[in-house]
Amino acid sequence: MTKTAEKVLLKGNHAIAKAAINAGCQCYFGYPITPQNEIGEYLSVEMPNRGRVFLQAESEIAAINMLLGAAATGTRAMTSSSSLAIALMQEGISYIAADNIPAVVVSVMRAGPALGYIFPSQGDYFQTVKGGGNGDYKVLTLAPSNVQEMIDYTYKAFHLAHKYRTIVFLLADGLLGQMMEPAVLYDYPYEDIDNSSWALDGAKDRPGRWIGSIHRSEEVLERKVLELFAKYDVIKQNEVEYETMLTDDAEILITAFGSVARIAKAAIKKAREAGIKAGLFRPISLWPFPTEELNKMARGKKIVLDIEMNMGQMVEDVKIAVNGEAKVEFFGRPAGFYFTPDEIFEEIKKVMEGLK
Amino acid sequence: METLVFQKPKSIHKDCKVTFCPGCDHGVAIRIIAEVLDEMNIADKTIVVSSIGCSVFLNDYYNLDIVEAPHGRAMAVATGVKRAKPDKLVFTYQGDGDFASIGLGESMHAISRGEKVTAICINNTNYGMTGGQMAPTTILGQKTTTTVNGRDAEVQGYPIKICEMASTCEGAAFVARCSLDSSKEIENTKRMIRKAFESQLAGQGASVIEILSTCPTNWKLSPQESHERIRKELYPVFPLGIYKEKTSKQV
Amino acid sequence: MLLKKGIDMGRVVIDSEKCKGCLLCVDVCPKKILKKSETFNAKGIYTVYADDKNNECIGCALCAKRCPDIAITEVYR
Numbered sequence: 001m002t003k004t005a006e007k008v009l010l011k012g013n014h015a016i017a018k019a020a021i022n023a024g025c026q027c028y029f030g031y032p033i034t035p036q037n038e039i040g041e042y043l044s045v046e047m048p049n050r051g052r053v054f055l056q057a058e059s060e061i062a063a064i065n066m067l068l069g070a071a072a073t074g075t076r077a078m079t080s081s082s083s084l085a086i087a088l089m090q091e092g093i094s095y096i097a098a099d100n101i102p103a104v105v106v107s108v109m110r111a112g113p114a115l116g117y118i119f120p121s122q123g124d125y126f127q128t129v130k131g132g133g134n135g136d137y138k139v140l141t142l143a144p145s146n147v148q149e150m151i152d153y154t155y156k157a158f159h160l161a162h163k164y165r166t167i168v169f170l171l172a173d174g175l176l177g178q179m180m181e182p183a184v185l186y187d188y189p190y191e192d193i194d195n196s197s198w199a200l201d202g203a204k205d206r207p208g209r210w211i212g213s214i215h216r217s218e219e220v221l222e223r224k225v226l227e228l229f230a231k232y233d234v235i236k237q238n239e240v241e242y243e244t245m246l247t248d249d250a251e252i253l254i255t256a257f258g259s260v261a262r263i264a265k266a267a268i269k270k271a272r273e274a275g276i277k278a279g280l281f282r283p284i285s286l287w288p289f290p291t292e293e294l295n296k297m298a299r300g301k302k303i304v305l306d307i308e309m310n311m312g313q314m315v316e317d318v319k320i321a322v323n324g325e326a327k328v329e330f331f332g333r334p335a336g337f338y339f340t341p342d343e344i345f346e347e348i349k350k351v352m353e354g355l356k
Numbered sequence: 357m358e359t360l361v362f363q364k365p366k367s368i369h370k371d372c373k374v375t376f377c378p379g380c381d382h383g384v385a386i387r388i389i390a391e392v393l394d395e396m397n398i399a400d401k402t403i404v405v406s407s408i409g410c411s412v413f414l415n416d417y418y419n420l421d422i423v424e425a426p427h428g429r430a431m432a433v434a435t436g437v438k439r440a441k442p443d444k445l446v447f448t449y450q451g452d453g454d455f456a457s458i459g460l461g462e463s464m465h466a467i468s469r470g471e472k473v474t475a476i477c478i479n480n481t482n483y484g485m486t487g488g489q490m491a492p493t494t495i496l497g498q499k500t501t502t503t504v505n506g507r508d509a510e511v512q513g514y515p516i517k518i519c520e521m522a523s524t525c526e527g528a529a530f531v532a533r534c535s536l537d538s539s540k541e542i543e544n545t546k547r548m549i550r551k552a553f554e555s556q557l558a559g560q561g562a563s564v565i566e567i568l569s570t571c572p573t574n575w576k577l578s579p580q581e582s583h584e585r586i587r588k589e590l591y592p593v594f595p596l597g598i599y600k601e602k603t604s605k606q607v
Numbered sequence: 608m609l610l611k612k613g614i615d616m617g618r619v620v621i622d623s624e625k626c627k628g629c630l631l632c633v634d635v636c637p638k639k640i641l642k643k644s645e646t647f648n649a650k651g652i653y654t655v656y657a658d659d660k661n662n663e664c665i666g667c668a669l670c671a672k673r674c675p676d677i678a679i680t681e682v683y684r
Contacts (some may be wrong), residue, residue: 029437046551053439061429062462064430065433065436065462066432066433066436068426068429069435070439072436075440097399200403201399202402202403204419208419208421211422212406213424342383358618360682361684362682363635363680366683368677374625374675374676376675379630379675379676382675384673384675385671495637524675539672543672572629579631580630580631592642
C-alpha cells in the first residue's frame, strides 16, 4: 500500500467515514446510536456533497434492509451502528450472508447487556463472530486497534466484501471510535471488482436474476449452504490476519484484539523491562480466526493469557486454537472498564507468580 | 386472418406454473403487473422486491430482476434499491401482513419520505401462507385460526386501513384501493397499477396500490363465493377508489 | 391443449395441465362456451374446456384475464 498522504489528527469514527468515502462507498444507511454517531454525521454532509446517498433510516432494522437493497444492485454500501442496535440488524445480516450480497457493517461496541451504557466494550465478540442471526453463516470480521487501522481495515472491508460477495464487519469499540490520533488517509488501494455477473440492474438483454434465500427443496437448500461454506473455506485460506509481538522467546503469550491488544503492547514492554518474557498474539481477522497460527504460537509457551473487555468471549476461540498446547487463563472486565497498561502488567506478574 | 388478442406476458417465465391455491387472486395480480410492465416497455429497467408470505415466490413467475426482502422490510429494501439505482422502476409485492403488520414502520416511513417506489399490497384479510391466522386487515367478526369466534374489537382491536393511512403521508403521490372480484375491477386494477408506475417514473413520490384479493382456501369459500365476500363484506370496510393523486403541479 | 378454429370467430388455447379447475372462467364467458371437463388432468383436477361447436367464441379474452393460473395461454380473434 502506498501511503503518500501526510499524517493528520483524526477521530476514529471520522477515520472510518473518510475511508468509506475514499473506498467509493455510494450509499450509507444508518440510525443514530452512541458511540458511533460521528460516522453518520460526517457522511450526512460529505456524501451528498459528492452526489452520493446518505439516508437516516427510521430504525436499524430499516437501515440494514436498505443496505441489503442497495448492495443487491452491486453498489458499494455500508451501515454503522453499535451493540444493542446491531442486535436489531441480525435478521438482515443473515439474509445478506445467505444471499451472497457484499455489504460493510461498522460496529462500534458499547457496554451491555441490553442498554448498558456508552462506555467502550468488547462484549459483542460473540454477537459478531458467532452470529446473532439464524442458520449457518459466517461474518468476516476485522478488528482494528488504532485510528490508522480504522482506515486500513475500512478499505479492506469494502475490498473483501466485494471480492467474496460477503458481509464484512469492522468491529471497533467506543474507545477506538472516540479517540483522536494521527493517521494517514491514503488513497483506496484496491482495484474495482466487476459485479456485472450477478448484480441487479434490470433484466436487459439477459434473463431475470433473483437474489433470495427461500429454497423449497432440502437438496437445493443444502447445496446453497454448502456453496456458502465452500466460499468460507476460501476465505479461511486467504484472509486470516493477525499480529504478533515478541513471541519468539515468550513464556507468557497474551491474546487480545482491538483496543485491548494495543494496551497489552504497553504492558508487555513493562513486563519485558521487569524481566518477564511476555509476547502478544493479536487476531485481526476474528473470523476467520487464526486458529492454526495461534496453535503453533502457543506450543512451548508456559501460559496463554487472554485479555478482553468482557467476561470472556474470544477466550473460547483461543482455547479451541491452543487445544491443550498451553494453559489458558482469562482476564477481563465488562461494563466499560478499559485496562491501563499497569493493570495488565500486574495481571501478567500475578499469572507468572502462580506458575511457580 | 386471426389476431392474437391475449397471450402470456413476456415478463412472465415461459414455463411458469402458478402454484397458488385454486381460485386465488394472487395469480391475476402477478399477471396484470407483468402486462403493465410489458405495455409500458419497462421490464428491462425494473427491479422487484419480493416479500414473505404467499408473495415470496415471485421468482417462479417473473423473468425480472428480483430481490427478496426479510419479512416486513420490503419498503426498506426498495428504498435501498431505488436510492442506489434511481433510474430503475422499483416495486414491492407484499401481503397485508407484511406491509401493514410486521412492516408497518418501514412502509409508512418509506411513503412519508416520498420514496419513488411503488408498493403493491395484496389484502386478503388473513395470513394465507401460514394457514389463515388473523391479519392486521382481518375485519371485525371475521373468523380466522387465531380468532375462532371472530375478530373482536375489544380483544384484537380494529382492522388497519392501508390506503386511508398511506394517503395521510405527504410523501404519498398515488394511493388507490382496487379489487379483482370481477373482470371490470381487474381492468381497473391494471389501470391503477399503470398510474402508480407512471407516477413513480415521473418522480412524484411513493405510490401504494392495495388490492382486495381472495384467499378461498383459508376463507373456506369457493372462488366464486370468495369474490362475493369481497363485494358484500370487504367493500363496506375497505371502499375502493383513488385515495390520493398528486398532479405534477403539486410535486 | 384444446384448440378450436373458427372463421371470423375467436378461439382460446387452454393448457389443461395448468388449470386448477376453479371455474372462474366459466362464469365470465359471455357465450357460456367454457365448461367443466368430464376428464381430469395429470394432477387429478377436472379442468375446463371450450365447447364451441357453433363457433360462438368472440375472442373477448375475459376468460384469460380472469384465469388466476395463466392456464388460458392465448386468445385469438
